[in-house]
Amino acid sequence: MDQLYQHLLNGLLLGATYSLLGIGLTLVFGLMHVVNFAHGEFYTLGAYALFAALAGASVDFFLAIPLAVVLGAAAGALCERVLLRPLRGESIDTVMLVMIGVWIAMQNAELLGWGGVAKSVPTPFSTRPVVLGSVSVSPLRLFVFGVSGFLILGAHLLLARTKLGRAMRATFQDRETAALMGVSIERVHTITFAFGAGLAAAAGALLGPVFLLYPSMGDLASLKAFSVVILGGLGNFVGAALGGLVLGVAEELGAGYISSGYRDAVGFLIIVAVLLLRPSGLFARAERVG
Amino acid sequence: MARVWTGVLVLALALGAAVPASAQPADPIKIGVIQPLSGPVAASGNYVRMGAEIGRDWINARGGVLGRPIQLLIEDNKSDPKEAATAAEKLIVRDKVPILMGAWGSSMTLAAMPKLEEYGVPMVVETSSAASVTKRGNPWVFRISPPSEMEALGLEKYMKDFGVKQADFLAVNTDWGRGSATAFGDLLKRSGASVGATEFMDQAATDMNAQITKIKAGSSDTLFLTTSVEQITLVLKQAQEQRLVRKVITTGGSSSPSQLIKQAGAAAEGTYHLLFFLPWFPEAMPDGKLAKAFVDEWSKRGHPFEGLTEGFRGHDGILTAAEAIKIAGRPDPKAVRDALWRVSIMGVNGPIKFEKDGPAGKESGQSKPSIFIVEIKDGKIALPAFVAKK
Amino acid sequence: MKRLGLLVLLGGAAAAAPAWVWNPYHLHTLIMAGIFAVLALSLNLLLGYTGQLSLGHAAFFGIGAYATGLLTVKLEWSPWLGLGASIAVPGATGWAIGRLALKLRGAYFVLLTISFAGVASLVSVNWMDLTNGPLGLPGVPAIEIALPGLPALSLRAKGAYYYLVLAAVTLCYLVCAALIRSRIGRALIALRENETLAESVGINGTHYLVLAATLSAAMAGLGGGLYAHYTRFVSPEVFLFSYTVTMVIMVVAGGKGTLAGPIVGAVIFTVLPEALRAIASWQWQMLLYGMLLIAVLFFLPRGIVPALQERVK
Numbered sequence: 001m002d003q004l005y006q007h008l009l010n011g012l013l014l015g016a017t018y019s020l021l022g023i024g025l026t027l028v029f030g031l032m033h034v035v036n037f038a039h040g041e042f043y044t045l046g047a048y049a050l051f052a053a054l055a056g057a058s059v060d061f062f063l064a065i066p067l068a069v070v071l072g073a074a075a076g077a078l079c080e081r082v083l084l085r086p087l088r089g090e091s092i093d094t095v096m097l098v099m100i101g102v103w104i105a106m107q108n109a110e111l112l113g114w115g116g117v118a119k120s121v122p123t124p125f126s127t128r129p130v131v132l133g134s135v136s137v138s139p140l141r142l143f144v145f146g147v148s149g150f151l152i153l154g155a156h157l158l159l160a161r162t163k164l165g166r167a168m169r170a171t172f173q174d175r176e177t178a179a180l181m182g183v184s185i186e187r188v189h190t191i192t193f194a195f196g197a198g199l200a201a202a203a204g205a206l207l208g209p210v211f212l213l214y215p216s217m218g219d220l221a222s223l224k225a226f227s228v229v230i231l232g233g234l235g236n237f238v239g240a241a242l243g244g245l246v247l248g249v250a251e252e253l254g255a256g257y258i259s260s261g262y263r264d265a266v267g268f269l270i271i272v273a274v275l276l277l278r279p280s281g282l283f284a285r286a287e288r289v290g
Numbered sequence: 291m292a293r294v295w296t297g298v299l300v301l302a303l304a305l306g307a308a309v310p311a312s313a314q315p316a317d318p319i320k321i322g323v324i325q326p327l328s329g330p331v332a333a334s335g336n337y338v339r340m341g342a343e344i345g346r347d348w349i350n351a352r353g354g355v356l357g358r359p360i361q362l363l364i365e366d367n368k369s370d371p372k373e374a375a376t377a378a379e380k381l382i383v384r385d386k387v388p389i390l391m392g393a394w395g396s397s398m399t400l401a402a403m404p405k406l407e408e409y410g411v412p413m414v415v416e417t418s419s420a421a422s423v424t425k426r427g428n429p430w431v432f433r434i435s436p437p438s439e440m441e442a443l444g445l446e447k448y449m450k451d452f453g454v455k456q457a458d459f460l461a462v463n464t465d466w467g468r469g470s471a472t473a474f475g476d477l478l479k480r481s482g483a484s485v486g487a488t489e490f491m492d493q494a495a496t497d498m499n500a501q502i503t504k505i506k507a508g509s510s511d512t513l514f515l516t517t518s519v520e521q522i523t524l525v526l527k528q529a530q531e532q533r534l535v536r537k538v539i540t541t542g543g544s545s546s547p548s549q550l551i552k553q554a555g556a557a558a559e560g561t562y563h564l565l566f567f568l569p570w571f572p573e574a575m576p577d578g579k580l581a582k583a584f585v586d587e588w589s590k591r592g593h594p595f596e597g598l599t600e601g602f603r604g605h606d607g608i609l610t611a612a613e614a615i616k617i618a619g620r621p622d623p624k625a626v627r628d629a630l631w632r633v634s635i636m637g638v639n640g641p642i643k644f645e646k647d648g649p650a651g652k653e654s655g656q657s658k659p660s661i662f663i664v665e666i667k668d669g670k671i672a673l674p675a676f677v678a679k680k
Numbered sequence: 681m682k683r684l685g686l687l688v689l690l691g692g693a694a695a696a697a698p699a700w701v702w703n704p705y706h707l708h709t710l711i712m713a714g715i716f717a718v719l720a721l722s723l724n725l726l727l728g729y730t731g732q733l734s735l736g737h738a739a740f741f742g743i744g745a746y747a748t749g750l751l752t753v754k755l756e757w758s759p760w761l762g763l764g765a766s767i768a769v770p771g772a773t774g775w776a777i778g779r780l781a782l783k784l785r786g787a788y789f790v791l792l793t794i795s796f797a798g799v800a801s802l803v804s805v806n807w808m809d810l811t812n813g814p815l816g817l818p819g820v821p822a823i824e825i826a827l828p829g830l831p832a833l834s835l836r837a838k839g840a841y842y843y844l845v846l847a848a849v850t851l852c853y854l855v856c857a858a859l860i861r862s863r864i865g866r867a868l869i870a871l872r873e874n875e876t877l878a879e880s881v882g883i884n885g886t887h888y889l890v891l892a893a894t895l896s897a898a899m900a901g902l903g904g905g906l907y908a909h910y911t912r913f914v915s916p917e918v919f920l921f922s923y924t925v926t927m928v929i930m931v932v933a934g935g936k937g938t939l940a941g942p943i944v945g946a947v948i949f950t951v952l953p954e955a956l957r958a959i960a961s962w963q964w965q966m967l968l969y970g971m972l973l974i975a976v977l978f979f980l981p982r983g984i985v986p987a988l989q990e991r992v993k
Contacts, residue, residue, distance in 0.1 A: 003507045006532065010499040029787070083974070090981040093733065097932045098977045100925060105970030108328070112963050116332025117594065118520040120553035127556055129531045138531040211496040212520050212553070216330055220494050223794070223921075230791045255500030260489040261463055261806040263500065268795035268802075275784060275792050327962050366962040371816070371917050376708070380957065383705035400818050401913045426818060463805055465814040490806075 002134040007256045008249065009135050015248020016148045017207055021221050022228030022240035023152055024199030027192055029226070030235030031172040034084065034193070035096035039200050039225050040218025041106040046072045046201025047208030047217065048114060051121055061124050065147075065205045072201020073194040080193035085186065103222075110215040121209040144206045151202055152241045155195075159237060168192055172235070200225075227271050246270070318361035319354070319621045321346075321611050322381030323604075324392030324402065329369035330494050331518055334544060335394050337597035338416060339364060341604030342391065344587050345612075355612045356619070362608070367393050371401030378402040382409045388621040389414065389614065391607040396420035396465040406430035412614075412627040416607035417600075419542065420465045424647040424654040432630050432644055432655035434606055434637070438466075438473035441541060441564060444661030445474070449481040451676035452537070452562075456484045456510040460501055460525060462517035463490040470516040470541050486510035491521065498525050502532050512537045519546040519596070523554045530557035540564065547664060547671050549596035558666050562674065565662050566639050569598035570671045576640035576660060584638050606637035630655060683992070694846060698839035707838045713950035714845035715906050719923075720930040720942030721852045722899035727928075728937035729860065730892045731872035735790050736797030737927055740770040740897040742918035743800060744904025749817045749914035750810070759823040759909055766905025767898045774897020778890035785875075801919035816915025823909045845906055849943065852899055857939055859895070868892060933976050935983030944985050 021043065028036045049068035053059040059067065079102065087095055125143065129136040159165035170178040171188040179185050203221070211217070228247055232239025247267050254266030323342055325335035342362055350359045363385050365377035374393045381387045382405060390406070390413040393399045399418040406413050407428055415423055415433035419441070424433050436444070457478055461467030467490065475485045486508050489501040502525070505513060513529075513536040515522055522545050526538070538561040545565070550558040568574055569588075572581035584605060588598055610633060615621055618629035634643045644655030665674045693700075701707050723737050747769040748762030757765075781792055804811045811817070823844065859865050867888050870878040875885050908914050926949065934945020952972065956965045980987040 003503055006503045006506075007500065010497075010503060014497050014499070035787075035790075083978070087978070087981060093727065093928075093932045093936060094977055094981045097929060098974055100929065101970045101973035101977065103970070104973065105967055108967035108970060111328055111332065112967060116328065116336050117597075118333060118523075118553075120523070127527075127530060129533060131533075136531060136533050138527075141531070211524060214330070214520065215328075215332070216494070217496075219921075220496070226791060226794070230788065234787060252500050256504050259806070260491065260501045260504070262802055263495075264492065265799050265802045268798040271791060271795045272799075275788050275795075276780060328966065364962060365957070366965070368966075370920065370922070371913060371915055372911065375911055375913070376712070376954075379708050380705050380954070383703060383708075384958075397814060397816055397915045397917060400816060401911065401915070403818070404912050420815060422815060422818065463814065465816075468808070468814060 003256070005133070006135045007252050009137060011249030011252030012245060013137065013141050013145055013248070014252055015245035016145045017203065017210075017244075018224050018228050018248050019152060019241040019244025020148045020203040020206070021200065021225040022232060022244045023155060023237055024196040024203070025225040026229045026232065026235055026237060026240040027168075028196035029229055030233075031168070032189065032192055033092055035092060035099065036196070037096065037099045037222060038079070038102040038106060039196070040220070040222030041103055041110075042072050042076060042197040042200035042218075043204035043207075043221045044110060044213075044215065044218040045075055045106070046204030047121075047213050048110065048204075049201065050205040050208055051119055051213055054121060065202070068205035069198050069202045072204070073198030075201075076197025077190050077194035079197070080190045084193065085189065088189075103218075107215050107218065114213075114215065116215065118212040118214040120212055123209045141210060144210060147206055148203075151199065152237075155199065156237050156241075164191070224267075227267060231271060231274055318359045319356070319615060320361050320363050320385055320387045321608060322378070322385065322387035322390040322392070323362050323364045323608075324367050324374055324377045324381070324390065324394075324398070325364070326369045326394050326398070327364075327366035330520075331369060331394065333520070333597070334417075334518060334600050335366075337593075337600040338394065338604040338607075340588070340591070340593050340597065341584075341601030341606075342608045343604070344584065344591070344601075345605040345608035348587075349608070349612050355615050356621075360608075360612055360615075363387060367398050369395060369398070371397050374398035374402045375405055378405040378413075382411050387411070388623045388626050389611045391416055391604070391611055394418065396423060396469075399423055400426075403428050403431060409623075410627075411623040412630055414607045414610050414630075416603040418466075420469050422465075424656045425649070426654070427649040427652035428654055429652050430627060430654075432610070432657075434610060434639075434642055434657045434659060435543075435603065436566070436659050436661065437656070438469045438541075439476075440658070441470070441543075441661060442473040442477040445539075445541075445564060445663070446477060446481070448663065448674075448676060449477070449483075451674075452512070452539070454478065454481070454483045454512045454537070456486050457512035457514055458486040458505045458508060458510045458536075459488040459514045459516070460498070460505065461488075461490055461515070462493050462521060464493055466542060467516045471514070474514050474541060491517065491525075493517075495521070496524055497528075499528050499532065502529050502534055505536075506532055506534045510536065512539060515540045515545075516542045518542075518544045519549050523550060523558075526550070526554045526557040526561065538562065543567075544600060546596045546599050547666055548599075549594075551666060551669055551671075552596070559669070561666050563664050563666075565599055565664060566659055567599050567602045568662050568664065569595065570664075571673065574662075574673070575638065577636045577638070580636065581638050602638040606639055606642060609635060609637055610642055697846075698842055704838055707842060709951060709954050711838065711842050711845050711910060713947045714842070714849050715903050715910070716926065716930060716950050717849045717943045717946035718845075718852050718903040718906065719900055719927050720934065720946045721849075721856055722896045722903065723927045724931045724936055724942040725856060725859075725892055725896040725899065727931055728941070729865065729868045729872060730889055732785065732789050732889065732892075733928075734793040734893075734896070735924055735928070736793030736795070736800075737896075737900055738919055738921065738923040739793070739797035739800040740774060740900035741904040741907070741923060742797075742804065742916075743770045743773055744901025745908040745914045745918045746804065746811060746817075746904075747901065748905040749820050749908045752821050752909075753817050753819060759821055763823070763902070763905045763909070766901045766908070768901075770901030770904070771894050771898030775890060775894040777897070778886075778893030781889075781893075783886070797919060797921070797924065801916060804916040804919060811916070814916060816913060818913050820908050820912045820914060822912065841910055845910075848902060848906060852902070853939065853943065855895075855899075860939070864888065864891065929973060933973070933980075933983055935985035935987075938983070938985045938989075941983050941985040945983070948984070 046068045049071045053064035125139040167183045228244045232243030255263035327335045367374035394417045396418040412430045421437045459471040461471045540563045543566045545563045575581035614626050614629040618625035640660035646653035647656035648654045744766035748766040751757040752762040867883045930945035935941025
């Protein structure tokens with residue numbers, strides 16, 4: 001029984017990281033319809049930015065995280081402005097391929113700049129685990145879980161309750177009308193993409209210390225993010241958050257009770273099942289955006 | 291319109307000309323090197339490359355081979371067997387190397403092997419541990435790294451000291467990890483111990499908590515861990531988080547204990563590691579002077595100390611290749627291959643001499659490298675008490 | 681007239697390639713380009729003509745490679761039968777996917793294909809008894825042509841294998857061309873442009889999608905079979921996502937929805953990494969590749985062949 005509790009706890013913590021990865025992408029993929037293969041690279045950028053701030057400039061840990069997020073958002077804004085805006089009318093496949101190019105270029109630039117050796121990020125947290133009955137967890141992962149929840153809630157509120165959020169939702173629902181109502185379409189696109197990239201960078205800055213930093217760390221992140229987005233429903237924020245948790249718990253239980261080798265297969269099979277039985281996502285009943 | 295086609299034609303001709311045009315003056319002797327320089331094991335591949343470069347520079351400083359300097363032509367196999375095969379083809383056909391070194395991972399090496407036979411060019415295998423590399427009847431393969439079975443034999447004499455009654459295995463889901471789990475599993479059974487759980491992790495996985503939870507629920511006293519240093523770090527940290535109490539023995543030689551101490555900290559305390567080089571105790575190596583010189587040169591170049599446990603493979607591989615060319619008297623692939631059987635030198639790891647391995651008539655060459663064990667004690671690398679005694 | 685002349689010139693150059701491509705390494709590159717051309721043509725059937733993107737196409741490639749690899753290594757079948765299996769088994773799989781997917785379109789279809797490829801990859805790594813797991817299947821036999829009464833002609837030699845691949849590319853091209861010009865092709869294009877409208881005039885979307893998926897998968901499987909008998913080593917890496925990405929690059933950058941686009945894309949994006957290998961050190965190769973890819977799509981967003989076709993007009 002203890003084993004089950006630990007598995008569930010592992011699954012929730014893992015799932016929180018998946019949620020964080022998914023919510024950034026659900027805006028970009030779900031609303032802007034950009035198949036952003038470089039999503040994982042903004043994640044990696046956030047992680048390396050944190051490392052650089054801590055190792056290079058000796059910034060305080062709790063300050064370095066927001067710094068990394070801002071850098072990620074800025075990079076996203078730049079990418080949107082320079083590459084995506086001129087290609088606005090083009091087919092979704094062309095944009096997808098440009099993002100594949102960005103993915104390849106960014107990852108290899110990171111390899112060139114930082115080298116292939118994995119880096120670890122020192123944190124101010126103790127490594128002694130927190131014991132809760134029969135299960136244990138490290139303070140760092142509790143911190144990450146908490147901040148992830150906070151970020152997800154904050155993003156949800158921004159989309160649902162603020163003027164900016166309304167403008168974003170309006171633009172992607174009906175561009176012409178939104179423009180007529182005075183929304184600056186260009187700015188909304190840039191802000192949305194930057195928002196998505198910033199969330200990815202946040203995930204990287206938070207998860208970097210939990211795991212290790214290496215240039216190809218974003219590949220797995222991208223794949224999980226796409227899975228979470230579909231599980232939750234395109235553009236569905238709450239869905240992505242919940243979908244991430246579902247995926248994490250399912251993978252953990254599958255690895256624990258079925259087979260560790262086929263661990264990822266559990267996730268894939270769940271996705272296949274959802275797609276065949278409930279294609280609009282597990283949580284389609286929730287609000288469409290946010 | 292005509293301009294566009296002229297442009298295309300010129301471009302095609304330029305590319306076609308540029309590609310073979312780099313035929314350089316015949317002065318340096320070229321040795322091909324294929325390693326994973328990008329992707330999940332980029333660190334290891336780069337360490338091997340760095341070691342190879344030291345080997346090259348030392349040989350050239352001593353006058354080169356047959357009066358000519360050696361030049362390393364380095365290709366990235368991107369951890370993809372197709373790339374490894376293409377890189378081998380390019381090095382053999384376009385660059386006409388008389389000998390290759392590579393390709394780190396067993397799948398990459400196995401994919402390049404048909405090219406060796408097709409063109410008749412030998413390759414020194416410096417890292418791969420799959421038994422099949424030397425058992426496939428490819429007479430152009432010469433391995434200086436130990437297959438997992440040989441590694442397990444190296445541990446055999448210490449089994450009583452470890453006092454293992456039941457052990458679990460956690461290995462990376464590649465030929466290396468699986469082969470190691472099998473080989474050490476057989477060792478356990480031979481020594482009267484039993485095998486508990488055998489779990490795997492994907493090469494790119496970062497979360498091994500499920501496997502650790504499962505292992506924790508069992509009753510083993512030891513955990514054999516086979517993967518590269520990054521995943522070992524993560525496993526140890528996650529095991530610490532779950533309060534897993536086991537004797538941990540890592541196999542495969544890619545555990546880079548110095549890096550583990552730095553990145554896993556207290557979680558690495560008390561763990562044992564099977565290695566093929568002891569950069570902390572170079573005097574304990576078969577050729578202490580050479581080992582020390584290698585360690586000194588490595589740090590002089592500013593390379594990370596953690597990479598030494600893998601970098602020496604590149605050095606020994608190039609040393610072997612150069613020696614074979616010298617014995618052959620000319621950089622001709624077939625002569626070099628025949629010369630490899632007559633190589634008997636001292637590398638950083640120890641003596642390098644090839645014995646026949648595999649089906650009769652088509653044997654590959656397998657050397658018998660030295661195998662060592664270290665322990666992480668009080669945040670430092672130490673020789674376990676029972677090893678130091680012997 | 682000029683166009684026909686150009687085609688004849690290119691066709692002749694391609695047919696005579698082993699004669700004037702003096703370097704076996706270049707010939708190797710052309711053979712790989714040919715195998716990828718088959719793969720790109722197969723993906724184009726789905727992406728270019730039905731508008732559905734499959735990001736799991738490496739799965740059909742891999743299944744084809746394993747089908748022929750397993751049959752020829754473990755059961756010692758003839759490689760020709762193995763090639764046949766490499767077409768039939770993925771084809772059947774493609775049919776099953778098509779039927780299962782039924783109502784899935786767009787992003788959902790994409791994710792289904794990714795998941796399928798993921799599962800296939802994991803099976804190939806973990807099901808040791810069937811596939812040998814990560815160790816792979818070395819020793820896949822070379823293809824031989826054995827006509828009764830004549831000595832067996834081994835296609836191990838590069839020149840000979842090149843012709844086999846060239847024949848395969850030509851066959852696939854002709855199949856695609858015939859399909860597009862037929863009623864089926866017109867139905868596919870109608871579905872791509874506006875599915876609801878097409879359905880309203882009686883075109884059964886699902887039926888045609890299943891057909892396209894089956895053919896596409898079978899063709900990709902053929903590519904896998906050709907790959908297996910050329911490299912003579914099959915391992916789980918054939919399911920790598922990077923193969924799918926490469927195929928997508930070739931189709932979209934070459935020009936999706938055209939017949940020449942995938943072939944042009946395959947040649948360019950097989951030769952390009954090798955050319956970069958020659959001129960740039962390993963640290964810069966992929967970085968340059970990524971930047972070139974961005975540049976090509978940025979300036980020729982519909983692909984290379986459509987851009988050239990525009991110029992010709």
